[in-house]
Amino acid sequence: MTPRDHSGMDVANKTILVTGANRGIGRALVNEALRRGATRVFAGSRGQPGIADDRVTPLTLDVTNVSQIQRAVETVEGLDTLDILINNAGVAIYDDLGNLDILEQHIHVNFLGMLRVTQAFVPLLKRSHGAIVNNLSLAALASLPMIPAYSISKAAALNMTQSLRALLARDGVSVHGVVLGPVDTDMNRGLEIPKASPESAAAGIFDGLARGEEEIFPDPASASVAESWRAGTAKALERQFMAFVPETAGYTTSFTVDQSAEEVFDAINNVRGWWSGDVQGRTDTLGAEFTYRYKDVHDTTQRITALVPGKRVVWHVVDSHINFVKDRTEWNGTDIVFEIDRKRDKTELRFTHQGLVPEVECFDACSNAWGSYINGSLRKLITTGAGRPNPKE
Numbered sequence: 001m002t003p004r005d006h007s008g009m010d011v012a013n014k015t016i017l018v019t020g021a022n023r024g025i026g027r028a029l030v031n032e033a034l035r036r037g038a039t040r041v042f043a044g045s046r047g048q049p050g051i052a053d054d055r056v057t058p059l060t061l062d063v064t065n066v067s068q069i070q071r072a073v074e075t076v077e078g079l080d081t082l083d084i085l086i087n088n089a090g091v092a093i094y095d096d097l098g099n100l101d102i103l104e105q106h107i108h109v110n111f112l113g114m115l116r117v118t119q120a121f122v123p124l125l126k127r128s129h130g131a132i133v134n135n136l137s138l139a140a141l142a143s144l145p146m147i148p149a150y151s152i153s154k155a156a157a158l159n160m161t162q163s164l165r166a167l168l169a170r171d172g173v174s175v176h177g178v179v180l181g182p183v184d185t186d187m188n189r190g191l192e193i194p195k196a197s198p199e200s201a202a203a204g205i206f207d208g209l210a211r212g213e214e215e216i217f218p219d220p221a222s223a224s225v226a227e228s229w230r231a232g233t234a235k236a237l238e239r240q241f242m243a244f245v246p247e248t249a250g251y252t253t254s255f256t257v258d259q260s261a262e263e264v265f266d267a268i269n270n271v272r273g274w275w276s277g278d279v280q281g282r283t284d285t286l287g288a289e290f291t292y293r294y295k296d297v298h299d300t301t302q303r304i305t306a307l308v309p310g311k312r313v314v315w316h317v318v319d320s321h322i323n324f325v326k327d328r329t330e331w332n333g334t335d336i337v338f339e340i341d342r343k344r345d346k347t348e349l350r351f352t353h354q355g356l357v358p359e360v361e362c363f364d365a366c367s368n369a370w371g372s373y374i375n376g377s378l379r380k381l382i383t384t385g386a387g388r389p390n391p392k393e
């Protein structure tokens with residue numbers, strides 16, 4: 001599976017859950033989400049969130065309590081869908097690694113709590129092709145030796161964020177890590193250093209999410225390392241390791257022709273020549289997006305995420321509206337992959353729509369359509385120079 005190329009998520013008209021919502025950054029996130037037009041905010045807290053707004057639904061949620069997590073899932077599922085989960089709850093206690101109880105406490109809340117809440121809500125997020133936002137810390141990148149146990153828990157949470165990002169990409173769920181610098185909350189009360197306000201940090205988090213950033217650096221201290229992080233070794237290795245995630249299953253078909261690999265490659269990229277005359281945008285440039293529309297039945301936007309001459313073309317579906325199925329966005333986050341292989345004096349084209357699996361409602365209709373476009377129209381375009389695309393409306 002190609003790693004998801006995030007298209008970003010705006011908070012407006014979305015349903016959000018924030019843990020640790022009663023104070024500090026969590027509370028600021030709730031207020032900012034409401035200000036930006038969220039439909040509903042589930043405010044998870046151990047006590048009362050104390051936020052009076054019709055769009056806020058309080059949830060009793062200690063992130064270390066398995067039965068409370070389960071009840072929270074049932075409440076959210078009973079009332080709404082969930083688009084964005086913000087794992088914000090956290091503890092920070094000064095220590096010197098001399099007391100393992102303190103380390104365990106950090107691991108239970110900041111790491112295992114985050115993972116438990118995430119796993120519980122993943123089924124809902126898969127349905128909405130939603131986003132997970134994990135509040136981490138600069139201490140995840142390098143230890144802050146006056147809070148080493150906290151640093152360890154945040155480093156573990158960063159590592160977990162990377163794994164979940166790779167594992168959930170195939171389901172169209174994006175996973176973001178927030179690398180926070182010092183913010184003026186109870187957590188670092190008494191520490192006399194420059195601190196960002198919780199309000200500005202909350203705004204920075206939603207801005208980064210809207211831009212689709214994998215790591216979000218929402219305050220001046222963290223922003224100063226953003227560029228080096230994104231261009232650095234850890235990020236490069238993450239991308240390299242991501243490629244080991246097994247390919248996602250999906251509808252697949254193949255054929256062999258006498259033409260060269262280059263001719264097959266050129267024909268694939270001539271999308272108007274075989275899929276539809278009603279394609280808008282460039283179809284032969286890496287990073288470009290194009291739309292395919294068929295009446296009011298099918299309207300999808302593809303981004304070209306791989307374009308290797310004579311070998312491979314990948315389109316990532318960033319948006320879809322398919323009007324004959326219940327979940328009209330079923331194609332979102334899926335990948336359409338063309339692999340070209342030269343075998344003796346022939347060329348094989350293997351087509352896979354990763355994510356178009358039998359569990360998906362449009363599987364039968366969509367795979368039938370692909371079958372005739374690929375084995376009929378595209379093959380004809382390669383072998384005769386004329387395909388059979390849908391005519392322009």
Ligand SMILES: NC(=O)c1ccc[n+]([C@@H]2O[C@H](COP(=O)([O-])OP(=O)(O)OC[C@H]3O[C@@H](n4cnc5c(N)ncnc54)[C@H](OP(=O)(O)O)[C@@H]3O)[C@@H](O)[C@H]2O)c1
Nearest residue numbers: 020024025046062063088089090137180182183185186187
């Ligand atoms: N402030 C900073 O400088 C800074 C810097 C980097 C990262 N961060 C991260 O940002 C997040 C928010 O921090 P903050 O500054 O807003 O801290 P805060 O003001 O101390 O608030 C922490 C929040 O987490 C909640 N919480 C703690 N343990 C919990 C548990 N077991 N279950 C559910 N909720 C729990 C607290 O609830 P109660 O009120 O019930 O205790 C509170 O709502 C944390 O993950 C923190 O590590 C903060």
